[in-house]
Amino acid sequence: MSKPLDNLGKIRKSLNRRNRSEQLFRWYGRIAIMIGLAAVLVLFTDIVSKGNGAFRITYLQLEVNYDQELIGVDNLADPRQLAQGDWQVILKQALRNQFPDVSGRGDKRRLNALVSNGAGFDLKDRLVANPLLLGETETVWVLADDDIDTYYKSWLDGEPYAARLTDKQVEWITQLHDQGKIRLQFNSNLFTRGDSREPEQAGIRGAVMGSLLTLILTLILSFPIGVAAAIYLEEFAPKNGWTDFIEVNINNLAAVPSIIFGLLGLAIFINFFHVPRSVPIVGGLVLTLMTLPTIIITSRAAIKSVPPSIREAALGMGASKYQMVLHHVLPLALPGMLTGAIIGMAQALGESAPLLMIGMVAFIVDIPGGFSDPATVLPVQIFLWADSPERAFIEKTSAAIMVLLSFLIVMNTTAVWLRKRLERRW
Amino acid sequence: MNEANLATPAAAANAEKVEAKIEVKLDAKQNLEVADDQVTVGQCFTDAPKMTMRNVNVFYDDKQAIHNVSIDIAQNEVIAMIGPSGCGKSTFLRSLNRMNDTVESCRVEGEICMDGEDLYAPKLDVVELRARVGMVFQKPNPFPKSIYDNVAYGPKIHGLADTRVDLDEIVENSLRRASLWDEVKERLHQSGTGLSGGQQQRLCIARAIAVSPEVILMDEPCSALDPIATAKIEELIEELSENFTIAIVTHSMQQAARVSHRTAYFHLGRLIEVNPTEQVFTMPEHELTEAYITGRFG
Structure with missing residues (x-):
């Protein structure tokens, strides 16, 4: 047994070492963040320097x-x-x-x-x-x-x-x-024209409208379905082998390469149900399949984070399970669900691979006015322009990327703002 | 190996009283095992019971948390349930309004009746039951809504108030009876979570009594509160006992002594002793009760 005085000496000695490792650890973190920021900075300066000419x-x-x-x-x-x-x-x-x-x-x-x-x-x-x-x-x-x-x-x-x-x-x-x-x-x-073979006449209006229509449909379909699935799985489903099986599969779906969803859409929606090609309806359906897992997973996490004491309080008052969910769990989980939905939508907005499979890569000059008009979307438009031989399309491509990025920034900022705004503390 | 160890004090319990007491003292820091055929001593039953429990067993999967508990709760009495941590008193309390239903692995056997009606009958609706048997939890858990909405929630979902005026009246009355009205009447539409811990707990009591339950279950309602807030709640319990039947689980023996009419002592899932509170704290019938209230373990 050592005396207390010895202990103090030892503690002091180890203290220096501990402080040093903490400082080191902090620096690791800072360097990691700097690398990330530098990457973003390089990306943005490159795109902006190439794209600002297009305006x-x-x-x-x-x-x-x-x-x-x-x-x-x-x-x-x-x-x-x-x-x-x-x-x-x-x-x-x-x-x-x-x-x-x-x-x-x-x-x-x-x-x-x-x-x-x-x-x-x-x-x-x-x-x-x-x-x-x-x-x-x-x-x-x-x-x-x-x-x-x-x-x-x-x-x-x-x-x-x-x-x-x-x-x-x-x-x-x-x-x-x-x-x-x-x-x-x-x-x-x-900003006012659709695509064109002539770079000086080409605009992104068509692609923006196509993206908008596709995303509206995706949101309308995937948010209610995803939230309903998440609520059922979290609150009502018995915890057994079946629900575990479903959970594993949902997590798997979230990691499936998006092009496979495109193939699925092609096989089911277009070949079997004869939905027309290249239209926002089929794009929205495919992107719904793709974003559903994301929305289900984030919604479940949001529901899980509602403290059990609130549920007990509601049940103890004689609320039925449905009332408990509707009156208490859902309002508290909503900010998280909306954040998840917006992140899912941002993902869908940036998705191009599955849409290539369902014909939204077609060259479309007219600006789509409805869900059944042929359309393309922003990321596919970027792909098309990047693929075009005319030199003037280089700056157009970067400009379209800037527009896409600004949409993404707006959406993600909204997600953060919504979460801050709706978050209630308990 | 555990069972072999535990068998010794069990045998000792049946031996002579002096020897048993020595055994208890020796094992004071460890498990004080009770025999399987342990019978509750004292006055478990009353003439005009509000609730009757007979041979209640509660299991979590294969683990038995409550063994053969039989007890009555009389009309308008305050019954305290005390015992060391993990003795099953909260589990037992939660089986009285079927809050244990939410725990999937939990299974309740035996008979629990209120006014002669079996609470575990298949046709009984738990929503109705919980409107009749209210509950106050250990940690104050007001809804993250306004004070008014917290209290009005129960009456709203059960459709107790026909008009806005009725609802206002119920809210005011409930808050008055929970001795909270004077403190919050100016800020009824501020969030209930902004109140202090003691106020939050009284808000939860107001919320529970707003639907005029017949029985109120309280699961360690003061364990998260400071002494002043605790004193207020205890005072409140005494007032409430005029109108309600109250079952309170508590860790504090002083609290049991102050607020309750009868005290039930639980030990390792068994009900050891039920007697008028005064008797339990002055001359307990069972040596385990004595060991607990004199602070030899727990």
Whole structure:
């Protein structure tokens, strides 16, 4: 037996060691967090630096004459005429007026390539909105072609990329720049249009709407089903081999690769039930299957965290089990359930693999207006653009990623806010 | 091996009284085993019982927690159940309003009746039973709702109040009877969880009496409270006994002595002795009771 004095010495000696290990441990934690933050920072700076260019796009200023003869339209109220009219031709005319000394077929073609080949339809819309312009001349800013856009932006940044342009085209752009007839504008197309083969006309509106419709359906289906399953399993089901079996399977489903859910959706919903392909209905169904396990698991955890004393209090008052669940357990578990649901939704929003299997990877220009309209979703749109050869799609891809990330940030912030807001202490 | 050890004091209990007492003292820090055929001594039964329990056995899976307990609880009496930790007094109390139903492994045998009606009959609805037999728990457990809603919860789910005015009246009366009204009348719509521990427990009592139960079960209602709050609750129990039958489990012998009319001593799942409280604390009939109240174990 040692004397108390010896003990004190020993304690003091060990104290230094313990403090040292604690300091070390803290530093491990800090370093781990720094690594995580650095990764996020690199990701965000990379995406933002690549993508911020996409929010501005190049426009050219031209003197356009809305010539009835050239377009082939005399009655703006006739939709057939509008559809058959040659709208691009007045742009070609305007370009020729701008650069009168261009001659030869090749040069003329290259001159015409300065403007987007969808810019004529913008003029059509302009004319329909203001029919008095027919036959008149107007100075308008028209959308430039994506190669021009890419070159002009890179030229402004001091690293011109002219690989896809001829020397003459570069010269024309320089002239336009000197005359102040080329400029960058806010790219509203990005947010108002659907997908396009032409990068300068492509927008994410279609994908955003597709994601929204798909997610709404996923939420409507998976939240009630998941919560009901979780409540039954936690509160009503007898604890026996069957419930253990179900629990193991639910946990398994949560870890199944999402592409398998896509295959399942393809086999069951499309091949067996003949739900149409590429539509938010089938996407929502597949994503419901995928998010259900997440929602069930988080909801069960939320229900478990409700203190047993509250249940006892309710039962002791003569509440039936249903009343106990409805009046006490559910309100207390709701913040956790909502958090789980939002995390599940965020997961679903970022999911692309299962949707590839059910045809939501199709090239869709129209903006979906309902659950049965063909649609694609944001992550698939990112995949499609990343896969496209046009250089201008690089910044578009990053811009779409930024939009997706901001949706995710909003959702996850809402989850934290909801939890803080609804959390009740007992 | 355990059984061999335990057999010795069991045999000793049947031997001469002096020897038995020595045995008890020797084993004071360990298990004081009681014989399987232990019969409860004292006045277990009353002439006009509110509740009657006969040969009650409670099991958790294969483990028997309560052995052959028979006892009556009289109308408007306060009966205290005391005993060392793990003696089964809480289990027994919880079988009186079938709170043990929530424990899946728990099984109750024997007969538990209130006013002659079998509480374990298949056709009996536990919801009705728990409205008639209220319960106050060890840890104050108000709902995380307003004080008003806490008290109004029972009347609401049982449909006791027809109008808002009726409900207000029930809430006020219950809070008054729980001696809480004056402290909370200005803040009825603040959260019940914001009250102090003692106030929370009185809120739980108010909540229990709001549905006018016939019997109130209290499971160590003061064990989480300070002495002042405890004194208030004890005072309250005395007042409540005018209208209610109360069964209280307590760890504190002083509390049993202060509030109860009769005291039941439980030991290792067996009911050892039931007698008027005064007698239990002055001249206990059984040596185990004596050993416990004189503080030799427990």
